[in-house]
Amino acid sequence: MDALEVIKNWVKKDSEVLDLGCGKGEILKILSEELNTISLGIEIDQENITLCIQSGLNVIQQNIDEGLSNFGDKSFDMVIMSQTIQVLKEPKKALLEVTRIGKECIVTIPNFGYWSTRVNLLVSGKMPVTGSLPNAWHDTPNIHLCTIKDFELLCIECGINIIEKRFFDNSGIENSLTRLLPNLLGSTAMYKISK
Amino acid sequence: MSNSLEAIEVNTITLDGKLELECGQDIENIDLVYETYGTLNSDASNAILICHALSGNHHAAGIYQNEERPGWWDALIGPEKAINTNKFFVVCPNNIGGCHGSTGPSSINKQTGKSYGPDFPIITVADWVRCQSMLSDSLGIKVWHAVIGGSLGGMQALEWSCLFPKRIKKAGIIAAAPKLSAQNIAFNEVARQAIVNDPDFVSGRYLDVGKSPKQGLKLARMIGHITYLSEEAMRNKFGRELKEGKLKFGFDAEFEVESYLRYQGDVFSESFDANTYLLMTKILDYFDPADKFEGKLDKAFKEIEAQLLVVSFSTDWRFSPARSKEIVNALIKAKKDVSYMEIDSPHGHDSFLFANKEYVNGLSSFLEN
Numbered sequence: 001m002d003a004l005e006v007i008k009n010w011v012k013k014d015s016e017v018l019d020l021g022c023g024k025g026e027i028l029k030i031l032s033e034e035l036n037t038i039s040l041g042i043e044i045d046q047e048n049i050t051l052c053i054q055s056g057l058n059v060i061q062q063n064i065d066e067g068l069s070n071f072g073d074k075s076f077d078m079v080i081m082s083q084t085i086q087v088l089k090e091p092k093k094a095l096l097e098v099t100r101i102g103k104e105c106i107v108t109i110p111n112f113g114y115w116s117t118r119v120n121l122l123v124s125g126k127m128p129v130t131g132s133l134p135n136a137w138h139d140t141p142n143i144h145l146c147t148i149k150d151f152e153l154l155c156i157e158c159g160i161n162i163i164e165k166r167f168f169d170n171s172g173i174e175n176s177l178t179r180l181l182p183n184l185l186g187s188t189a190m191y192k193i194s195k
Numbered sequence: 196m197s198n199s200l201e202a203i204e205v206n207t208i209t210l211d212g213k214l215e216l217e218c219g220q221d222i223e224n225i226d227l228v229y230e231t232y233g234t235l236n237s238d239a240s241n242a243i244l245i246c247h248a249l250s251g252n253h254h255a256a257g258i259y260q261n262e263e264r265p266g267w268w269d270a271l272i273g274p275e276k277a278i279n280t281n282k283f284f285v286v287c288p289n290n291i292g293g294c295h296g297s298t299g300p301s302s303i304n305k306q307t308g309k310s311y312g313p314d315f316p317i318i319t320v321a322d323w324v325r326c327q328s329m330l331s332d333s334l335g336i337k338v339w340h341a342v343i344g345g346s347l348g349g350m351q352a353l354e355w356s357c358l359f360p361k362r363i364k365k366a367g368i369i370a371a372a373p374k375l376s377a378q379n380i381a382f383n384e385v386a387r388q389a390i391v392n393d394p395d396f397v398s399g400r401y402l403d404v405g406k407s408p409k410q411g412l413k414l415a416r417m418i419g420h421i422t423y424l425s426e427e428a429m430r431n432k433f434g435r436e437l438k439e440g441k442l443k444f445g446f447d448a449e450f451e452v453e454s455y456l457r458y459q460g461d462v463f464s465e466s467f468d469a470n471t472y473l474l475m476t477k478i479l480d481y482f483d484p485a486d487k488f489e490g491k492l493d494k495a496f497k498e499i500e501a502q503l504l505v506v507s508f509s510t511d512w513r514f515s516p517a518r519s520k521e522i523v524n525a526l527i528k529a530k531k532d533v534s535y536m537e538i539d540s541p542h543g544h545d546s547f548l549f550a551n552k553e554y555v556n557g558l559s560s561f562l563e564n
Contacts, residue, residue, distance in 0.1 A: 053557060054563075058533055061537050070520070
């Protein structure tokens, strides 16, 4: 299974979904079409916003770093934050906010503990540049990278409940190896969490 | 982007029936002047209503013969423009209370044979919307594909979506606010005081004695104009440039910005009716859809069925992005279909009149999705 398949399994039919950092709206469009969700996206890039509007999606221009206080407690069935937490200024605050707004949340992170990232750093002695982390250290939007272990420790510290978790390899597929040694062999991790 | 429209239809219609106003009075035999662009399709499903702002009128797009300046929203309305007249049938009326052909304070009151002047009833945004719905009936338009407006026009689009949820599919609420702030009302009050204290105002009956409070109206427009521009726009346009290149140590218009404001004020005072201006500022001051709902905007939005696009502009300080976000957040709370864009533009409140790329793309996508 790939990440999208898992998301489709975790999101309930006809539910209300908020996607923080929805990009071009790919995930929301699929969820709306296939699961009849009531969808809202948050995005900062205006070209992406226009593409979302073209797809008939509701999208709000908003900088997540400036807060999410305009969303009520448990006002959405599911809040999705896919590959976004590592670009935020205050990931811990954001994590607390998404679990406040969503009855459940899906958070996807790139795993900095992935073996090729570790090898890259060990061998070259430089900040790793890999397939999933393609930017140089000074030119990356990813300012708060973490490993699977780090993320799960933060969840414990915040009193956040990890309901389910899945790990995907470099080609975005879940397999027996990523399940066996996720922090070493999982390139991406996806969590269903709540508080 | 192609040029302006070639075909502008200007019509005047006398509406059947009477309009009961919020103030308790009613008006009959209302004349409304309106323009249309494009062609209404066979099932009347491609009609867009354009609502004008404080000093606007029905001439939204295209250029009249023997004139140089196009309509006030020509940058956005026309063939292949943001509001594409090749696809949509666009209608823009001059609202009641106006002074460009629709029934207003300068019209003749058929009961007295004189102009209404200060006796013209105070109108509200909801009255305008009900009057526009009478126009819709006359035009055979049951459901508007969209109702769009900037500033006070955006307030009408918002009111439309609340009052007639079944008659509007989309609402474009641009550079608007859910109600005026104390600062907004303060600017309006200064403008009103400038008009009513002009000796030629004659308690509003200036037309009866062949006068016009031009000095007051000029001042009112100058004040208004400052609030439409941003500090940045003024700096870029005028800086501290001197008309004659050097200080003259006097009180004439020495800086470019001074002569610009005086010129704008003069032009406006020649073509606009003072009682209409007073009325328009009151309409703005009174707008507050949440008032009937214990001040709760999300409750005022409960009946909305339309998709809404809210747009604000970075340098607008008259109705700043924060004011648009009040509308957006209430719509989110009320679980309505809303999208929001905050456009980077240097032109202050006037930004909604310019064809900024992101703004045009967002609006056209919204209308055509």
